[in-house]
Amino acid sequence: MTWTTRPRSEIGPLAAIVAGRGPRVVLLHGVGLRAEAWARQIDALTVGGFSVIAPDMPGHGDGPMAEGLTDLQGYAERVLGCLDEPAVVAGHSMGAMIALDLAARYPERLRGVMAVNAIFRRGAEAKQAVTTRVAALDGMQAADPTGTLARWFGDAPSVERAACELWLKDCDPAGYKAAYSVFAAEDGPPAGALESLRMPAFFLTGSEEPNSTPQMSRAMAALVPDGRAEVIALAAHMMPMTHADAVNRKLLDFASECQP
Numbered sequence: 510m511t512w513t514t515r516p517r518s519e520i521g522p523l524a525a526i527v528a529g530r531g532p533r534v535v536l537l538h539g540v541g542l543r544a545e546a547w548a549r550q551i552d553a554l555t556v557g558g559f560s561v562i563a564p565d566m567p568g569h570g571d572g573p574m575a576e577g578l579t580d581l582q583g584y585a586e587r588v589l590g591c592l593d594e595p596a597v598v599a600g601h602s603m604g605a606m607i608a609l610d611l612a613a614r615y616p617e618r619l620r621g622v623m624a625v626n627a628i629f630r631r632g633a634e635a636k637q638a639v640t641t642r643v644a645a646l647d648g649m650q651a652a653d654p655t656g657t658l659a660r661w662f663g664d665a666p667s668v669e670r671a672a673c674e675l676w677l678k679d680c681d682p683a684g685y686k687a688a689y690s691v692f693a694a695e696d697g698p699p700a701g702a703l704e705s706l707r708m709p710a711f712f713l714t715g716s717e718e719p720n721s722t723p724q725m726s727r728a729m730a731a732l733v734p735d736g737r738a739e740v741i742a743l744a745a746h747m748m749p750m751t752h753a754d755a756v757n758r759k760l761l762d763f764a765s766e767c768q769p
Contacts, residue, residue, distance in 0.1 A: 512545045512672040512750075517571045521590025524571040525564035529555030532620075534764050535591045536563040539602030539626075540688045541657065541677045543570030546601070549753035550760055557761050562591045566604075568684010570676070578687050581695055585610040592618040597764045599623035601749055602721065603692045612710065613702040621709040621767035623760060626718060626746050629697030629725040639693035648686040651678050660720070661746045669750040697725070703732035710736040711763045715744030715752070 517524040526544045534554050536547040544563035554561045565572030567587065578584060585607045592598075592611070597620050600608030605627035612622040631639070646652055654677035662670040677685075703710075710733040712726035723740045730738035739759065744752040 512548055512668070515545060515548070517544075517565070520562060520564060522567075522575065522587055523564040523590065524573075525562050525591065526551060527560075527562055529558075529560040531558040531560050532764070532768050533594055533596035534559050534561050534760075535588065535596045535598045536561060537588065537598065537600035537604030537607050538563070538566065538569070539604050540566075540692050541569070541654075541680050541685055542673065543676050543680075545570070545672070546676070546747075547749060550599075550749060550757055553753075553757040553761060554764070557765075559764060562596075564588065564591060566684070566688060568681035568687060572684070574681050574684045574687075579691070581606055581610050581691055582614070584688070584691065585614070589615070589618070595620045597621045597623065597767050599625060599760060600627075601625040602627070602746070603688060606692070606695055606697070609698045609702070609710075612706055612708060613698060616707060619708055620769075621711070621763060622706070623711045623713065623763055624726070624729070625713045625749060625756070626715070626721040627697065627712060627726065627729065628695070628721050629729050631696055631720075635720060636696075639689075643686075643690050643693045646682070646686040646689060648683045651680065651682050652685060654678060662751075667751075669747060672750070673747065697729065700732055703729055703736070704734070706733045706736070708735065709763070709767055711759070712736065712738040713741065713756070713759055714738075715741050715746070715748045717743060717745040718748075719745075721746065
């Protein structure tokens with residue numbers, strides 16, 4: 510598959526891919542990416558009878574940069590325009606953190622939340638690594654994507670890797686720095702927020718994921734009254750792209766289960 514750019518609609522302050530008819534699913538991408546990172550899921554959901562909104566984060570894709578975004582709540586509140594009707598919200602990486610924040614603070618707007626490759630209580634080495642990466646960003650020049658691509662894909666070339674390289678290079682440097690600064694400062698949702706969730710919550714990651722580990726997903730799921738975790742074998746951080754069929758099955762089943 511090639512990850513071609515798709516048309517956008519304006520949803521409040523965001524630019525978003527809008528597709529399909531039916532119960533709503535909102536898809537939130539991670540740092541340095543754009544809504545097309547969910548392309549395979551958008552197609553599967555629309556064929557499966559859902560409507561989809563996949564926004565670009567500020568400073569990503571076609572999303573204009575916004576001033577004053579210094580915390581996770583600020584990013585989450587910009588997504589509220591996508592939730593003018595109850596929706597299942599699925600997020601990947603930082604998008605998962607935004608999705609969980611929305612679930613905790615605006616439960617009446619969500620039917621369920623799916624966190625894909627989410628972090629929870631990083632170890633000391635991982636904390637130092639993200640802190641070091643933030644310190645190297647000046648917000649004016651695009652960050653060298655070499656290290657990021659190696660973490661996500663290893664050394665093997667692929668169409669998925671090539672697409673992510675292009676998106677990382679095209680990302681607004683200020684938007685990338687703002688988002689990555691928030692991502693680095695966060696350590697996953699508070700335990701109390703997870704314990705208070707009164708909706709289905711699904712935590713999905715890959716067996717080969719070194720940063721958003723299976724242990725993290727299982728720990729979060731254990732705190733949610735209606736939580737569960739699953740691990741996709743041989744998948745790593747970019748599994749919505751690299752293991753799309755497996756992710757699609759999980760997402761379609763979960764979105765269907767969440768409908769009244």
